[in-house]
Amino acid sequence: MGNNAGQFGAWLREQLTERGYLLERGGQTRFATEAGIGVSVLSRTLSGDRVPEIDALRGIGRVLGYGLGEMLVIAGVATADELPVRHAATHDEVIADLRRDAAAEGKSIGEVLLERGVDANQLIIPDAPPTDPHILEIEALDIPQDAKVKMIRIYLENRALRFEEARRRREQE
Secondary structure, eight states: HHHHHHHHHHHHHHHHHHTTTTTTTTTHHHHHHHHHHHHHHHHHTTSOOOOOOHHHHHHHHHHHTTOOOHHHHHHHHHHHTTTTOHHHHHHHHHHHHHHHHHHHHHHHHHHHHTTTOOOOGSOOOSOOOOHHHHHHHHHHHOOHHHHHHHHHHHHHHHHHHHHHHHHHHHHOO
């Protein structure tokens, strides 16, 4: 188990570093708390002294997005032949993949989902966008039509920018 312990410890250190757990600045404690394991267990694992017990592997996997079977294989306790292993993608990974694929193909996420076999009845696609009170207010103004069109275009562009900024902030959090 010594070789497996060293390899698993190096793998785990890399995973934590990639995910922003600053191991020198309280990151070990934060990760151990999130995984529901002792800091000493995490420390011995990261130093390559030992492979953690199954409950600790389960907690580590839960935080990192891996199932117990995957963790057993990664830790060298079992082989992939001994148990079926597949990576369960997180919700954020699935959405990111859909966005990337849709952008690459110049399609909407809904179109990509339909191509992948999702039943159209499962997608909620409104017949028309909801009425926007600001646009109704612009349309009610007593000004030339071309000025209304420009005002609506500017309003929609600003709204799209605000939406995109809010999306970026959510992704950063």
